[in-house]
Amino acid sequence: MEYKTSIRYRKKKLKQLLQCINKYENEIVSALYDDFKKPEFEAIVTETSFVISDLKHTLKNINKWSRPKRVFPSLLNFPSSDYIINEPYGKVLIIAPWNYPFQLAFCPLIAAVAAGNQVVLKPSELTPNTSKIISKIVAEVFDTNHVEVREGGIEIAQQLLHQRWDYIFFTGSVAVGKIVAKAAAEFMTPVTLELGGKNPCIISADCNVKLTAKRIIWGKFLNAGQTCIAPDYLLVDSKIKPKIVAALIDEIQLAYGENPELSGDFPRIINNKNWLRLVELLKNETILYGGQTNENDNYIAPTLLDEPKLESGVMKEEIFGPILPILSYDNEQEIESIISHYEKPLSLYVFSNNTAWTKKIMNTYSFGGGCINDTVIHFSNKRLPFGGVGNSGIGAYHGQLSFDTFSHRKSIVKKANWLDLPFRYAPYKNKINLLKKLLNWF
Ligand code: NAD
Numbered sequence: 001m002e003y004k005t006s007i008r009y010r011k012k013k014l015k016q017l018l019q020c021i022n023k024y025e026n027e028i029v030s031a032l033y034d035d036f037k038k039p040e041f042e043a044i045v046t047e048t049s050f051v052i053s054d055l056k057h058t059l060k061n062i063n064k065w066s067r068p069k070r071v072f073p074s075l076l077n078f079p080s081s082d083y084i085i086n087e088p089y090g091k092v093l094i095i096a097p098w099n100y101p102f103q104l105a106f107c108p109l110i111a112a113v114a115a116g117n118q119v120v121l122k123p124s125e126l127t128p129n130t131s132k133i134i135s136k137i138v139a140e141v142f143d144t145n146h147v148e149v150r151e152g153g154i155e156i157a158q159q160l161l162h163q164r165w166d167y168i169f170f171t172g173s174v175a176v177g178k179i180v181a182k183a184a185a186e187f188m189t190p191v192t193l194e195l196g197g198k199n200p201c202i203i204s205a206d207c208n209v210k211l212t213a214k215r216i217i218w219g220k221f222l223n224a225g226q227t228c229i230a231p232d233y234l235l236v237d238s239k240i241k242p243k244i245v246a247a248l249i250d251e252i253q254l255a256y257g258e259n260p261e262l263s264g265d266f267p268r269i270i271n272n273k274n275w276l277r278l279v280e281l282l283k284n285e286t287i288l289y290g291g292q293t294n295e296n297d298n299y300i301a302p303t304l305l306d307e308p309k310l311e312s313g314v315m316k317e318e319i320f321g322p323i324l325p326i327l328s329y330d331n332e333q334e335i336e337s338i339i340s341h342y343e344k345p346l347s348l349y350v351f352s353n354n355t356a357w358t359k360k361i362m363n364t365y366s367f368g369g370g371c372i373n374d375t376v377i378h379f380s381n382k383r384l385p386f387g388g389v390g391n392s393g394i395g396a397y398h399g400q401l402s403f404d405t406f407s408h409r410k411s412i413v414k415k416a417n418w419l420d421l422p423f424r425y426a427p428y429k430n431k432i433n434l435l436k437k438l439l440n441w442f
Pocket residue numbers: 095096097098099100104122123124125152153154157158161171172173174176177179193194195196197227228229318320346388393
């Protein structure tokens with residue numbers, strides 16, 4: 001149980017993990033390509049480098065984060081010294097999704113290990129090559145009674161969920177998040193649920209059209225739209241809609257060429273089941289651009305849709321693919337009625353040069369996190385908590401918050417014996433007035 005008691009041991013393991021990830025970086029990148037043609041650049045930026053940077057940040061700060069924290073004692077307890085101990089929860093289950101299969105498995109794992117827990121990780125069955133390399137790295141670095149990978153599908157996940165855990169960290173869909181929450185409730189196990197949602201992206205008439213289009217196309221079609229915080233649909237001021245549509249098309253062509261199927265920078269849909277689901281969403285919709293598909297390769301072109309109805313399939317659920325519906329608005333009430341039609345999203349984006357208006361939007365709607373004049377990038381700041389609200393999730397992580405997520409904060413009051421004020425002890429007779437005075441002071 002050295003992993004529980006010794007920070008030095010945790011650091012040793014995290015350093016070994018860092019060396020091992022560096023050693024296998026090429027294999028990891030190849031595995032991600034084999035799973036769904038994730039481009040090397042995206043694999044490095046959003047998976048391996050992201051994890052390496054997280055590891056380095058954790059190693060740099062683990063002493064500070066794990067130290068007991070003194071707090072100012074309550075005068076009511078005088079004389080005492082009060083502090084908080086970060087205690088590992090114990091046995092932690094991490095269930096990961098397939099869309100960023102390396103990052104979303106390892107970032108929670110690093111934090112759980114740093115906080116002194118024993119970990120079982122279940123990676124996604126939909127990215128078997130990445131899962132295999134994850135297993136290999138974990139087996140090379142950790143003893144199985146410290147960190148273990150359990151590969152497999154829903155059946156394995158359900159077997160694991162039937163067991164008793166001290167913490168469950170789940171990243172995936174809202175539907176499975178509910179299953180996880182129910183299983184956790186059986187044992188009163190605390191959870192983090194990192195889920196998804198329909199993320200609006202509001203574009204006002206006073207935005208910088210070219211830059212807006214560039215940043216939206218990047219955030220939407222990164223990972224072929226299979227990103228939990230990708231803009232799900234656009235809400236564009238009708239006055240500039242034609243300009244925005246033209247700029248979006250330009251940016252798709254600049255990024256992926258005339259035929260994105262030939263671009264090495266555009267991934268594929270994860271499997272045939274998701275490909276069929278997405279192709280179904282295109283039926284009966286007006287396609288402004290794209291729309292080409294190829295079942296042999298699970299390919300769907302970056303696609304822009306014109307004004308789908310809120311009742312249509314594409315506007316009913318999180319899209320999670322390279323399809324971008326463009327809706328227009330004429331006034332703020334229309335924005336409000338569309339956004340409030342949905343559960344609280346994981347992200348919200350707004351593009352405008354009007355600072356007061358963007359501030360108002362940010363304060364009006366409830367969502368996990370977001371950006372003004374950009375998309376997705378809030379994810380990359382370790383000082384910003386990352387997580388959903390309401391239907392898009394419970395809890396948040398990144399940076400120190402990741403360490404805190406996997407630590408129980410135990411409050412301790414160390415009372416001194418040199419003084420023992422008699423006031424709190426019975427008999428209470430004649431003490432009420434003094435009590436009221438004291439309570440007024442503090
Ligand atoms: P998913 O919910 O289908 O699967 C996630 C994990 O749960 C996998 O390991 C899978 O094996 C397991 N699982 C699936 N069905 C299960 C069941 N019935 N019982 C128990 N376990 C089960 O999600 P996915 O398709 O892998 O990922 C896509 C979803 O994840 C999207 O909704 C996306 O928004 C969300 N997501 C959220 C974040 C975030 O950080 N908030 C990040 C990535 C993805």
